[in-house]
Amino acid sequence: MPALLATGLLAASPPPLTAMGASGRWMLWTWCVCLAAREDAAVSVTMGESSLEVVRGDVVVLPCSFLTATGPSRLNVIWTLAPSSSPESPVQVIVYDHGQVIEDPSLAGRVGFTGLPARADIMLNDTRVSDAGVYRCMVNNPPEPADPGIGELLLSVLEPPSLPVCQWDGDIELGGSVQLSCSVAEGVPTPDVRWERVNPGDEPVPVDVEGEASGSVQMVNVSSQTAGLYRCSASNVLGTENCYVNLAVYRTPDGPSGVLPSVLLTLTMILVLLALVVLVLWLHRTGPDGRWSDRKGEDEECYNEIRYTAYVMKRSFV
Known part of the structure; x- marks a missing residue:
């Protein structure tokens, strides 16, 4: 009986109507309702964990088990990921459909099923920070008319600090x-x-x-x-x-003025010294009355005065 229940089939037959009283008819009605409800039930999906943590670069198995009323001859399993970086843009991770496996090209070689057709677990290796997010396991098993069963799991990928x-x-x-x-x-x-x-x-x-x-x-x-x-x-x-x-903390040069004021003070002293030299030269070249003296002009003036005097004296003796 447990094996039959696992596949959703009930082998027991209802008791004869002649052997049943009121309680027997109630049991028969209950048995029929349960059988009809099981035939219309959705595929039941159970996630072994609600959240998992893995260190970057390690391997992790995402568990997903399911219970179906018929054999898995047309089983369809779809895993999707809503990344933590962009949860509004889910992507397809891997698909199992009628015996064929289709992987997302970006995850090729890093993801695969581990227990089909009994289980829908997947293994993810060489994990990266971009693998973190909410994973959804959806299982459908036609010709069951109900919607597919869905389970969710949060995966966190831990990473040590980089060199600051x-x-x-x-x-x-x-x-x-x-x-x-x-x-x-x-x-x-x-x-x-x-x-x-x-x-x-x-x-x-x-x-x-x-x-x-x-x-x-x-x-x-x-x-x-x-x-x-x-x-x-x-x-x-x-x-x-x-x-x-x-x-390292540095001290500025001592003194109230610093480097720039010291340079300005030196230039000022040089200018004052040049002004004094020019003043001395000017005083040396000027006469007592303060006018610029010209030796050549003075000699010519004296010579003219002497000639004039001799000419006057000569005229006076004639």
Whole structure:
């Protein structure tokens, strides 16, 4: 009897009407109703698990068992996937129809049935993050007129964190502001990102964490105590990866003016010195009355005066 029930066939015959009373007729009516209901029932599908987790690159078996009222001579099984990245766009994974298996070209060699025709389980190997999502197992067995049985299973593909990338940006002079950033490209679940000082000093480090998800830390009013080696850790349930930033803080040159004012002061002194030299030369070339002196002009003037005097004296003796 159990074997017959598994295939949906009942071999028992109803008792003779002459041997039945009122209770017997009630049992006969119940037996007929159950038999009719079984003939019209849909294919029953049961998923062994409601959700599964697998590490990227490993093999996973997605269980799907079914119960049908007739033999599986025309069995039809369809597996679909609604990816986590785009659940509104389901794709066909693999199909079994009248003894033929059709795989999605993108999954060729990575997916296959494991128990047909008794079970509709599939095996997925070399799992990837893109394989995560909701899988649906649909089983139909003509000539059963009912709708196909459907079961759902959520698959999560875990991935360790990738190597984070550490960067810094800002002013590393005393009193400046520096931002440390840390980005992680891969990891499922999303890695937890944290900054810490490898060799912290006695004094607290002035940091302002903007948020663990962004992996960004703002450091204000940096000083010599702020300098040191900083580590960014990206971790999830599968492991931890680190990157480092060696932060050096510099002091500006002493003095109120700095480099540029010092250059301007030097140029000013040179200009003043040149002005003094020009002034001395000008005073040296000018006479007592402050006019520019010309030696040649003075000699000619004296010569003319002498000739004029001699000419006057000569006329006076004649």
